[in-house]
Amino acid sequence: MRITEAAELYIALNVYQQDTADTLNRVARLFETRSGCRSIESIDLVAIKTFRDETLKVAKPVTYNGYLRYLKLLSKWLFDEEYVQKDWFSKVKSATLPIAPPKTVDDDVFLKAITYLKTDSGAPQPAWFWLIVIRFLYFTGVRRRQLVAIEYQDLDLKKQVLTCSYRGSKTYREWDIPIADDLIPDLEYLIRRAEDELGRPMREGDRLFNVCLFYHRYKPDPKNNGAMRREHVTGFMRRLSNKIGQRIGAHRIRHTTATVLCNPVDEEHEPDIFSVQKLLGHTQLSTTRNYVKTKIGRIRTQVNRMSLPK
Structure with missing residues (x-):
C-alpha cells in the first residue's frame, strides 16, 4: 500500500474536518517525494532521516514538526491496525525550537x-x-x-x-x-x-x-x-x-x-x-x-x- 493510499484510508475512517484531511494528504505526498519511500512497508529510519533532511533544506523546523505530528498519527494507526509490523515514527524526536515570546502587533x-x-x-x-x-x-x-x-x-x-x-x-x-x-x-x-x-x-x-x-x-x-x-x-x-x-x-x-x-x-x-x-x-x-x-x-x-x- 502506498503512503498516500494509507493516508486516504485513514482519513475516510477517522477524519471529519476537511482542513485536516487536506493537510494529511499533503504531508503524505511530501513524505513520498522527499524520502523516496513509496510503500508503507518500506518505511524505515533512513527514509525518515532523508525526509527530515530534505524538509529542513526548504522549511523551518516548526514546519517540519507540524509534518511530523501528522506522520506520527498515521504511523501509529497503521501499526495499531496491523498494516505494518513496526511504528517507525514512535521514537522520532521533533526538531528543537527556540522558545520565543508570542509575536504580537503593536x-x-x-x-x-x-x-x-x-x-x-x-x-x-x-x-x-x-x-x-x-x-x-x-x-x-x-x-x-x-x-x-x-x-x-x-x-x-x-x-x-x-x-x-x-x-x-x-x-x-x-x-x-x-x-x-x-x-x-x-x-x-x-x-x-x-x-x-x-x-x-x-x-x-x-x-x-x-x-x-x-x-x-x-x-x-x-x-x-x-x-x-x-x-x-x-x-x-x-x-x-x-x-x-x-x-x-x-x-x-x-x-x-x-x-x-x-x-x-x-x-x-x-x-x-x-x-x-x-x-x-x-x-x-x-x-x-x-x-x-x-x-x-x-x-x-x-x-x-x-x-x-x-
Missing part, C-alpha cells in the same frame, strides 16, 4: 495598516472589507478558519453574541463569545453590502465574510458553495505587510488580543485569563498562557514592589 503597526487601507488608492481591494476583517480579528481573537466559516445564523446582533461554530473549530467544538460594541456598526454595514450584492436578505447558510461577493478577482472555494477561503486572508495579510513594511497577520492579531486582555491598562486589576481562554476557545489554560506576552511594564511594577531589609 499599536503603531495597526495604525499604519488602517491608515494605509483608508487613504491609499493602491491598497488591496475591497479596502473597506479588509478593514472590517482586521477589526473583527482583533476584537474576537478568532482564527482565519473560524472567520471564513461564520454563517449568518451564527451571529446574534441583538444579544451581541457570536457562536464560534464547529465548522471552523480545530477541535470540532462550539462556544459563544461576546461581540464588542465597536464591532456592531461594522457588522451591520457588512450585512447591508452583502445583501445588496445578493439582491436578497441574508439567510441561514450564507457566509458572513465572503470577499468573493465584493471583488471578482478572488476565486471562491468550489468545494464550499462559493465561500471565501482562509488563503484569501493569508494572501491579503502578506500583501499588506509588504506594503506597510511591518509584519501583520491573523495569528499575530490573535496573540495580540490575548496579550491586550491579559495586560490591562489599569494595573491594579488582575487579568482574567479564564475569560481569555474561553474567548479563544482553548481547551487547556496552558495554551492560552503561551499566547500571552507579558508586557515589561507589568513585570516592572511587580519588581518595584519588592524590598529587602536595610
